Amino acid sequence: MKTGTLYIVPTPIGNLNDITLRALEVLRSVDVIAAEDTRHSGVLLNHFGIESTLWAVHEHNERQKSEAIIQRIQEGQSIALISDAGTPLISDPGYPLVNACRNAGVPVVALPGACAAITALSASGLPTDRFLFCGFLSPKQQARLTALQALEDETATLVFYEAPRRILDTLAAVSEALGPERYVVIGREITKQFETYLTGTVTEVQEKVAADTNQQRGEMVLMIAGAPANEHNIPAEALQLLNLLKSEVPPKKAAKLVASHYNLRANDLYKHII
Incomplete structure (x- = not known):
């Protein structure tokens, strides 16, 4: 048979x-x-x-x-x-x-065919040679923040799906976890009549979404630029400690502390921070 x-x-x-x-x-x-x-x-x-x-x-x-x-x-x-x-x-x-x-x-x-993540990514203007599709973030505030913090040093473009009712909360979490100057793109209602793309820093896109309730409706793809490349090959555990310290102490002091702990060049760590 x-x-x-x-x-x-x-x-x-x-x-x-x-x-x-x-x-x-x-x-x-x-x-x-x-x-x-x-x-x-x-x-x-x-x-x-x-x-x-x-x-x-x-x-x-x-x-x-x-x-x-x-x-x-x-x-x-x-x-x-x-x-x-x-x-x-x-x-x-x-x-x-x-x-x-x-x-x-x-x-x-x-069969090949429609996929919102790939369609939005191809039109985003963000690097497409490496990207990480992460699906939906958790609807819970702390879990969402923790997931984003774990991606802080990821250099690939990040791609998420997001529900319209959570988009402002998610952008706030992106700002807290990755910094307000990280570049983001929102593709909304892809292939539909009211398709739009919003681009800019997290802060700029937050303002655009908050100012227009139409941008808080429909299906969304949130794309986030990857972190700057680790040009000095700083170990991941050193970067993790650096990221924890930089919010508590001045950048130069954070760089010196991590450098002495991991036997690294403080100047490289400082450049990474700024």
Whole structure:
């Protein structure tokens, strides 16, 4: 018996014209479409006249559904996995299912397509040679701050998804953890009618968002410039201590203390601070 295939199919993040011809072909041909929200996806499928059977497969049931899906694929059926918008598994459900399929030797084919993080990053004007996608920050204030502080010395561009109701709180946390002069870009309502990009220092973007309630609505991608490169190869543990001290004592004193502790050049540490 011929084994079927699990297809990972991206769907539009706003503009329905962004769906690919291949995605439409697969969605029309499969036996079942596993959707995060069948009501939401039903609107998309109806728009394109797709009548394939829909199954609800989301973060609360996908581990239980995985066994039944794998069995169907092993019996020769093909199944498409879609999320509400964008590429499945990218801050969306799907990992347990795909992982289970791989472990069971079931074929998995991923289609290229819409992804808010990549789309926004490509238009941000920030470096794209290295970036770190971090998904959503915690809604809890201290956990959010701690997560950002852990990324203070990361030199890659940082990419987050954020809910509109939390954007001002998140920008405040970015300012506290990474400094008010760190450069940030917010891509909002990507591919939709009111798509906007806000750019500037954290302080400047905070002011723009606070002054316009329209900028506090819709889907958002928050991108943050990476930290300056560590040109002097300062050990990570020394940087961590330096970052702790610089908020408590003057920069030169912080540099001297860390230099004496790690046998480093105080001038290099001072240059890093400023």
